[in-house]
Amino acid sequence: MELFAVPDLPEIREGDDLAAMIADRVDLREDDVVCVASTVVSKAEGRTADLDDFPPGPRATEIARNLEEISGDEKDPRFAQAVLENCTDVVMAEPFILTEAPFGHVSVNAGIDRSNVPDHDLLLLPERPSESAGHVHESLPESPPVLVTDTAGRSFRHGQRALTIGWAGMPASRDWRGETDRDGHELQVTVQSVVDELAGAANLVSGEGDGGDPVVIVRDWEFGDHDGSDNLFREMRGDFVRQALRVWEFDQ
Amino acid sequence: MELFAVPDLPEIREGDDLAAMIADRVDLREDDVVCVASTVVSKAEGRTADLDDFPPGPRATEIARNLEEISGDEKDPRFAQAVLENCTDVVMAEPFILTEAPFGHVSVNAGIDRSNVPDHDLLLLPERPSESAGHVHESLPESPPVLVTDTAGRSFRHGQRALTIGWAGMPASRDWRGETDRDGHELQVTVQSVVDELAGAANLVSGEGDGGDPVVIVRDWEFGDHDGSDNLFREMRGDFVRQALRVWEFDQ
Numbered sequence: 382m383e384l385f386a387v388p389d390l391p392e393i394r395e396g397d398d399l400a401a402m403i404a405d406r407v408d409l410r411e412d413d414v415v416c417v418a419s420t421v422v423s424k425a426e427g428r429t430a431d432l433d434d435f436p437p438g439p440r441a442t443e444i445a446r447n448l449e450e451i452s453g454d455e456k457d458p459r460f461a462q463a464v465l466e467n468c469t470d471v472v473m474a475e476p477f478i479l480t481e482a483p484f485g486h487v488s489v490n491a492g493i494d495r496s497n498v499p500d501h502d503l504l505l506l507p508e509r510p511s512e513s514a515g516h517v518h519e520s521l522p523e524s525p526p527v528l529v530t531d532t533a534g535r536s537f538r539h540g541q542r543a544l545t546i547g548w549a550g551m552p553a554s555r556d557w558r559g560e561t562d563r564d565g566h567e568l569q570v571t572v573q574s575v576v577d578e579l580a581g582a583a584n585l586v587s588g589e590g591d592g593g594d595p596v597v598i599v600r601d602w603e604f605g606d607h608d609g610s611d612n613l614f615r616e617m618r619g620d621f622v623r624q625a626l627r628v629w630e631f632d633q
Numbered sequence: 634m635e636l637f638a639v640p641d642l643p644e645i646r647e648g649d650d651l652a653a654m655i656a657d658r659v660d661l662r663e664d665d666v667v668c669v670a671s672t673v674v675s676k677a678e679g680r681t682a683d684l685d686d687f688p689p690g691p692r693a694t695e696i697a698r699n700l701e702e703i704s705g706d707e708k709d710p711r712f713a714q715a716v717l718e719n720c721t722d723v724v725m726a727e728p729f730i731l732t733e734a735p736f737g738h739v740s741v742n743a744g745i746d747r748s749n750v751p752d753h754d755l756l757l758l759p760e761r762p763s764e765s766a767g768h769v770h771e772s773l774p775e776s777p778p779v780l781v782t783d784t785a786g787r788s789f790r791h792g793q794r795a796l797t798i799g800w801a802g803m804p805a806s807r808d809w810r811g812e813t814d815r816d817g818h819e820l821q822v823t824v825q826s827v828v829d830e831l832a833g834a835a836n837l838v839s840g841e842g843d844g845g846d847p848v849v850i851v852r853d854w855e856f857g858d859h860d861g862s863d864n865l866f867r868e869m870r871g872d873f874v875r876q877a878l879r880v881w882e883f884d885q
Contacts, residue, residue, distance in 0.1 A: 382635070382837060476873060535787060536739075537866070540826030541825060577790070578794050578834065586854075620789065
């Protein structure tokens with residue numbers, strides 16, 4: 382398996398044809414996996430916004446005030462309003478705003494990015510990342526699988542790692558159920574989230590900041606002869622961590 | 634960046650010299666990253682056990698009974714006892730046993746593996762995975778960085794992905810604090826857990842089961858000119874998810 386960044390991509394602007402820009406720079410193969418940072422998908426789709434677009438309502442004002450008390454830093458209620466307007470559920474509002482996006486992804490601040498935007502205050506996540514991935518997938522020569530990636534923190538461990546929020550042309554996970562190990566035992570790992578592992582691998586190559594390369598190609602990797610699953614986002618029901626966070630926030 | 638599995642490794646047995654077995658099969662470079670599945674580290678270190686080694690005390694008996702009621706499946710109180718004896722903290726005991734290992738890693742069932750063991754019932758995690766990684770790191774020609782990897786589920790998302798439980802020869806994370814994006818904004822991602830992203834990348838190549846290759850080499854990847862951090866495992870204090878899970882379990 383080999384990974385390389387798509388070279389010399391310019392700053393992406395609204396209306397840019399990502400597929401064409403990638404195809405101009407790389408001879409793609411059908412079995413490549415094209416990993417695209419959600420920031421450039423959002424830029425191409427014009428998902429920018431400004432704080433003034435979000436006059437804060439009472440809930441946003443209260444959330445911002447609480448976060449100010451907790452953090453001691455100034456919090457802009459317009460940003461809290463932007464978060465509320467870009468999620469379908471607030472998993473918790475303290476010590477930071479953890480939200481569920483309409484497409485099922487749980488993230489901090491509805492995944493709204495306050496860096497990475499030259500001419501605006503805010504960059505919102507793509508509205509339907511798997512559809513965005515699908516458009517790029519269908520437009521690329523050889524139609525390789527396409528992942529839209531983001532980064533997130535996690536429980537129990539410091540630091541952030543990349544994950545996938547939208548995908549097309551391949552399943553999200555390998556389903557190993559029923560397969561056995563060398564000794565013939567049923568495997569302990571049953572569902573492997575390959576799109577998240579691919580996103581993490583791509584993030585090792587793309588980097589961030591000045592030298593950031595937002596599109597990475599994974600070559601000579603095979604999904605292999607396994608069942609696939611697209612069931613990546615947990616439902617509220619059956620997600621004990623999410624239930625626990627609700628109880629916990631309520632108790633504060 | 635390129636990844637490949639170390640070919641033709643035999644079944645690992647207690648006392649095997651992993652470093653020698655890897656060096657016999659790959660011409661290593663100083664800047665390779667050697668990713669070793671914790672299962673083979675445990676086997677080489679003789680971390681096998683049997684259920685009869687763990688006569689269940691009252692707490693293990695109660696935990697197993699509760700899990701039986703929840704799941705409807707038979708639960709062996711000896712296994713619950715093995716979990717209790719191999720952790721320093723039970724984060725939650727239902728709907729499964731979530732534990733903290735002595736070295737700080739939070740995992741289900743103290744990471745005890747019931748598959749992957751030919752002649753015994755149980756395979757325990759390495760006692761000090763970063764020390765295990767250090768031994769391999771120092772014994773390998775060119776002394777490349779070494780990661781000891783495992784797999785785990787996560788909140789909000791279905792499926793498992795690989796992560797790192799021990800490391801030597803490189804920091805666990807890249808610290809981007811103070812670095813800026815293309816537009817000169819401070820980066821939103823501040824600490825990138827590269828050892829976990831490397832573990833995930835390796836897991837895409839190693840696979841599981843019959844064709845499993847437990848050691849993968851990452852070549853032509855650079856940590857780069859960043860600050861590093863080895864602070865991977867969150868402390869109980871400041872881990873709101875862990876605090877929430879305690880409250881939640883208590884409320885059941």
